[in-house]
Amino acid sequence: MFPYIIFCLKLIKFCDLINKHINEIILTKTMFRKKVYGQSRVNVCPFCGKASTTQNSQKIPTCREHKDMELLDLKCACGEWLDLVHGKYGPFFVCMKCGNINFEKGLEMNDYPLISIHDL
Numbered sequence: 001m002f003p004y005i006i007f008c009l010k011l012i013k014f015c016d017l018i019n020k021h022i023n024e025i026i027l028t029k030t031m032f033r034k035k036v037y038g039q040s041r042v043n044v045c046p047f048c049g050k051a052s053t054t055q056n057s058q059k060i061p062t063c064r065e066h067k068d069m070e071l072l073d074l075k076c077a078c079g080e081w082l083d084l085v086h087g088k089y090g091p092f093f094v095c096m097k098c099g100n101i102n103f104e105k106g107l108e109m110n111d112y113p114l115i116s117i118h119d120l
Contacts, residue, residue: 043090046071046107059086074110082106 043052043061047069052061058070074082074093082093082101093106101109 046103058084058091060084060091071107074106076101076106077109082110 044050045052045063045066046060047066048063050063052063054062054064054067056062056067056069060071062069071084074084076082076093076095076098078095078097080095080097082095085092085094090103092103093101095101
């Protein structure tokens with residue numbers, strides 16, 4: 001009877017040790033890192049890829065060098081024209097057939113057309 005109690009106590013210690021390690025693994029995998037101010041969203045210039053500091057006349061975030069550039073005549077993959085809209089989280093495109101399209105995805109479909117205001 002006495003060896004059985006010792007065995008049970010050792011088994012309980014072993015189970016507690018395993019539970020402790022499992023909890024540590026779960027917490028390290030699921031815990032979120034602390035957010036750092038200014039790193040949650042970084043706007044980039046659609047023309048050159050640098051960090052954007054200003055907005056052009058279409059209210060698209062751009063760098064200082066491309067402040068006078070505009071995005072004109074953008075088409076969707078379905079062939080319809082894309083309308084540039086500004087929402088709570090920044091600019092995006094709207095297609096009459098497809099609906100809302102991500103800003104970056106709309107630019108990728110059109111290979112970043114670059115037209116300066118002074119060239120018009």
